[in-house]
Amino acid sequence: MSGAAWAGLQLDIHQIDHPSFSARGVSLLLDGSAGRIRLDQFAAAGRQWRAVYLDCRRLQLDEGRIQCADARVGGVPELAGARLNLDFSTKSRSGRLTAQFADDARLTATLAAHGALDLKFSHLPVALLARVWPAAAPWHPVGALSGRASFDGRRATVSATLESAGFSDASGSHAAEALAGDVRLSAVRQGDAWRWDMRAAWTAGGVFWDPVFVPSGVSLLAEGQVSGQEVTLFSSRLDAPGVGDITAKGRLDMADRKIIEAEVSVRRADLAVAVPQFVLPVVAPAQTERWQVAGWLDLDVRWLDGELHGVEVGLDQVGFAYLGQRFRVGPLSGHLPWHRDTPAQGHLQVDGLHWQKLDFAPFLLDMSVEQGRIKVDPARLPVLDGAIIIDRLTVAKTEDGWQGAGGFFMEPVSMRALTTALDLPEMVGTLSASIPGLIVTPRRAALDGALVIALFDGYVQATGLEVIEPFGLLPRLRADVVAEHLDMAQLTETFSFGAVSGFIDLALKDLQMAAWKPVRFDASVRSTPGDYRRRISQRAVEHITALGGPSASAAIQRSFLQFFNDFGYGEIGVGCRLASGVCQMEGLEGPGADASPFTIVRGGGIPALNVIGYNRRVNWDELIARVKAAIASDAAPIIK
Known part of the structure; x- marks a missing residue:
């Protein structure tokens, strides 16, 4: 209803001042039993509203007492939709305001003559926070608050309980639901500062802050002081599942949002809980289920003059295992320090290190730690x-x-x-x-x-070796490998290949592997030049023949076969250029046309032995399966 519609009595009050609020340009308009209270400006709790009005279904003025019943409010978005009842004395500057919201939500503010303000609230929607604090609106807060708060200029107290609360951003990567908890806060004014203490408990629900999920069960005790823009934390203790207890004290500059000085300590953090919950989702989100962690951690962190000054880490019976690789470390214990200004000495006692079935004996690592660097002795x-x-x-x-x-x-x-x-x-x-x-x-x-x-009495050399994402879902390896003077007698005996005497050289260029399987390389195997005994058994002939493809053959003078179990050879040479799952084969002659034969073994001595391949393009998986089958079989070689 516009001001022109009010035809009754109008009363103007220049201003009303109270320790908890102030009002300017107050007008009371009466029309029978109804009326309107209008305020040009209203200020409370550090905020201001303009053009505020209350349309009262019943408005009474009696010797400085203003009673407004069943009113609707305008100009204050935080109270939109609420029904208000106001009873205020301009003489004593005391009174009561009651706001009734939907779903039995209720807020009662009582003003005492000496300036004390008492607030009682029941099932107050957390969504009102988005109206009071616009930055909260995109988070869509839900839930309800019940409790009480009071303020008299020198003392303030808050006691509140949160029920069925939650929030979420537009992407859903930050969200919470079914939150419940309570907080108790009291503060006393001492000169220009406020001395405070707080107790808080988060009792139900969970928070997802991508990629970390934090469950309930957290409690906080803290006391400190606020003076201007500086907050001093005298002491605090945070208890949470898996992290033991966390204590902290220090000073913070709220204007610059920085730590002036502080000390934070963590005692007996259970790594079996803390690491999978807080660390692995951040550093290895795809591998969380593959890691197992155990042991306890102590941590001390110190800031001085606005800078991180020191860190002390204590490890007790810590162990971790990577299941996919059968890799385990621990138990290990030790002390790892870091100081900003001076080097520090640390140590790590490793009582267990295992890879596959390979077990290391206990060992000690001593180290020096300085700014940005750890050097192990x-x-x-x-x-x-x-x-x-x-x-x-x-x-x-x-x-x-x-x-x-x-x-x-x-x-x-x-x-x-x-x-x-x-x-x-x-x-x-x-x-x-x-x-x-x-x-x-x-x-x-x-x-x-x-x-x-x-x-194998020779050596293998790898250069350009690198592994990308070694613990990822698709580890990739690259390298160039050279081997010289490998003893084939030892090599063939190891892999049940038959018997071959002599030595070989190997070159494996541009080796590329994905998930530890080769996808590309250019390989060449040649018998080592020199004067040494060169013999090859019938079984080895069978296996070498398998390398030449399904049409490969071993040529030998048949009439002498029954008298020999092994044969002399002059040279051995085979190559494979792998790409797209196909091995392009070559022999001692080098590359050639796809239809041209190639020599793998060139005979020497009596009887003369040659192994010839006819298929230069061989499927890699088929080639490996053929060699494995040949090695596993004890069948006699096919001799032509």
Whole structure:
């Protein structure tokens, strides 16, 4: 109803001041028993509203007492749709305002003459928060609040309970539902500062903050002081499932939103709960189910003069395992410190390190920690009858994140013991290796230099080796590999290939693997030049023939076959260029037309032996299956 429609009495009041609110340009218009209260400006709780009015179904004025019953309010969006009842004395400056909302929600504000304000609220919709605080509107808050709050200028108290609350953003990546909890807050004014203490408990529901889900069961005790834009936290304690208890104290600059100084401590955090819940969803979301973590962690963090000043990490019986790779570490315990201004010394006692069936004996890692870098002292990691030696190892923070770099070598290890532990065909001899440079990041591991392995009386060298996403769903490997002077007698005995004496060289260029299966390479195997005994058994002929495709054959002088179990040879050579699942074969002559035959074994001595291949394009999976079948079979070779 417009002001012109009110034909009765009008009373103007210039202003009303109260410790809890102020009103300017107050007008009371009467028309029979009904009326309107109009305010040009109204201020409370640090906010202002203009052109506010109350349309009262019943309005009474009696010796400075204003009574407005069953009113509707305009100009205050927070109270839109509410029905109000006002009883206020301009003489004593005291009174009561009651707001009735839908679904039995109710708010009662009582003003005392000395300035005290008392608020009682029951089932108050949290959605009203979006009207009071516009930044909350996109989060679509729901739920209800019940409780009481009071303020008298020197003391303030809040006691509230939250029920069936929740929120969500437009994308759904940040949401909560079925939230419940309570909070108790009291504050006392001391000069220009407010001394406060708080108790809060989150008792039901959960919050999803992509990619982390946080369940209920969190409680907080805290006390501190607010002075201007500075908040001082004298003490606080947070209890939550899996994180033990967290204590903190410090000072914060709210204007600049920074920590001036602070200390935070975490005691007995259960990593079996905390890591899968808070860490793995962030660092390895696709691998969360593959990791198992156990043990406890202590953590101390300190800020000074607005900067992170120190971190102390304590580990107790910590262990973790990656199920897909049968990789386990732990238990391990130790102390890892970091100080901004000075280097610190840390240590890590590793009582368990396992890969496949390979078990390391306990070892100790000593390290120095300084700004942005961890340097591990040289160490010996015993394994089987040898050891892996850490010559140098540094983990540093770079522009692209954390990066590890180091050099390693392996003391000779029995191949028989190693292959048994790794479920590989049993090999003879010893293994030693040298890795002068290795670089590791969270998504990549690469050699800086060459990996050299002594094996089968020769050596294998890998260069350009890198693994992308080693723990991802599709790990990828690239490398160039060269092997020289490998003893074929040891090699063929290891893989039940038959018997071949002599030595071979191997070149594997542009090797590319996905999910640990080869998808591309250019391979060449040649007998090593030199003067040495060269013999090949009938069974080895069968297996080599399988490499030449279904039309391959072994040619030999038939009349002498019954007198020989093995044969001499002059040269062995075979190549495969793998692409798109097809192996382009070649022999001693090198590349050739698809229809042209190629020589895999060139005879030497008596009887003369040649193995000829006729199919230069062979399906890779079929080739591997054929070789496996030939090795598994004890059938006699097909001799032509």
